[in-house]
Amino acid sequence: MTSRTKRNDAELPALGFAPAEVAFRRVLEIDRTDLTALSNLGILLAKEGKLKEAVALLKEAFDRNQDIPSLGKNLARVQCIAGDEAAAHSTLTTALIYSPGVDDVRELLTTLRKCSPAGAK
Secondary structure, three states, rough: HHHHHHHHHHHHHHHHHHHHHHHHHHHHHHHHOOHHHHHHHHHHHHHHOOHHHHHHHHHHHHOOOOHHHHHHHHHHHHHHHHHHHHHHHHHHHHHHHHHOOOOOOHHHHHOOOOOOOOOOO
């Protein structure tokens, strides 16, 4: 590892999520349909506490691809953290319609019955 790499690695915690946020936003400027960028930016923003924008991005990703259970699970978790139990329940119910055999979605639906930041983990 070079001294430059060591220095850059040491600076990463101080930078937080800013570089990743900028990168995902650039990808979305080029291709608004990029599911990876939509989902990852949504998750990143949720971790930063920007729940309204996070929900909007994750919902956009899930609405386009309701057959991808992980998109529904991520959206429901953030909706729950944001305090929208009804939306989280609806999201997971929709995910089960498209992927009825996914047990962890069913389990999450049970876990998120009472939304709270602790219950959404």
